[in-house]
Amino acid sequence: MLKFDETLFLKLVEEEGLAFRGQIEEIVDGICQRGFSNLFLIGAGGTIAMMYPYEYILKSNSTIDVHAVIAAEFMAMNHKHFTKDSVCIFTSVSGTTQETVAAAEYCKAGGATTIALVAEPGTPLTRIVDHCITTGSEKHSFDTFFMLLYMVVFRFMHNRGEFPQYEQFTKEVALLPRAILQAVKVFDSRAEAFAVRHKDTAYHMMVGSGNLWGNTYSYAMCILEEMQWIHAKSIHAAEFFHGTLELVLEDTSVILLKGEDETRPLTDRVERFCEKITRELTVIDTRDFAMEGISGEFRKHFAVSINWAVLSRISVYLERERNHPLTLRRYYRQMEY
Structure with a gap:
């Protein structure tokens, strides 16, 4: 990888x-x-x-x-x-x-x-x-x-x-590091394909909820905006239908993060809507990863780690495809503000 x-x-x-x-x-x-x-x-x-x-x-x-x-x-x-x-x-x-x-x-x-x-x-x-x-x-x-x-x-x-x-x-x-490793191996080709497809995409909507809301917020702001200078918006799945849905068109990139906690029905609803509108819906679902040895009771908690690890693979390939180092900044720690 x-x-x-x-x-x-x-x-x-x-x-x-x-x-x-x-x-x-x-x-x-x-x-x-x-x-x-x-x-x-x-x-x-x-x-x-x-x-x-x-x-x-x-x-x-x-x-x-x-x-x-x-x-x-x-x-x-x-x-x-x-x-x-x-x-x-x-x-x-x-x-x-x-x-x-x-x-x-x-x-x-x-x-x-x-x-x-x-x-x-x-x-x-x-x-x-x-x-x-x-x-x-x-x-x-x-x-x-x-x-x-x-x-x-x-x-x-x-x-x-x-x-x-x-x-x-x-x-x-103690089993989580191996579960993360397996997940990034499984997801790596998808991450590369996403980066190739979206290297010139100017705007992404990122949608999540529950214990994946933090990852949603962070990836849009810290990775896409700060590290890649791509316009992005983080949207809570529960709030998606109170404004943001009106901006979804057939070519709008929507990255939907699905976890396994109590709020999953909120992301299901967003998925059903976006499937009808845009051809650029990307769903990253922690249910797709085995998490070997981890019980069903605890998967919803560990989804945070699994989700962040696989998102990080997208970052690596965006860096390559866009020829834009993840360390490059215009302003952050480059000047007083």
Whole structure:
């Protein structure tokens, strides 16, 4: 596969990533023993998008009070649920994202407990927070972060007495890297075909819901817009029929992300509509991937990781077909703004 080192992937995500389980459990257990009032999942751009699935999971499976908030807005809004008893969780690949670092300082000053997942060691965010898990590599960092956030979130639920399946769940988390690897192999030819077909497509609609809404939002904004300079719009499947449907024509590219949670009927409805209108409907459905060894009960949660991994294969081929490196920027970190 183009730009995919299987050995490196397994080393970083399976071997090294899974080894953080003990550290995560120690951190979460200590917080739960002391007591806390709520969880704040804080990020900017791709990292707030990464938090949306876990907010959805908590809201649909737990009574823990949870808020996924955009870092800059959170600091500006005087959030009345934020107190010294809050637990604030951050992720950052570089550990230098300006808004995330500032939000971590803000939370620390407010007396809250802070946790971060960071790829790069010795960076500002790692030095601010109370608890930091440093993965050590930017490569496959999102795959690793997603996996570690499962451990964090479901440990909090387990300690609340709301997730007695925790031990079985973590056994299946350990199977996730191999499930991801198999999925990207299966999807790779589809990813390449999409990139070849759409290398000159000027606009994409991306539609998703439930725990795939974050991926929908992130891929449209962070990949298509930021990394490829392609016009894109992320649309929640529940809102698609309140405006956006009027822009669908026979040649409109609609990328529909289908997961396996309770909101799947919402994406089914969008699919039925788009099949009647556009010849450029692309459906990426996690049901198409085996996820060997993972039980039906947990597939809906792991759909987040599977979906992001296969979308990442499209990115690699768009980069090649469009001769547009994913690292190329006009403005981001190129100038003051």
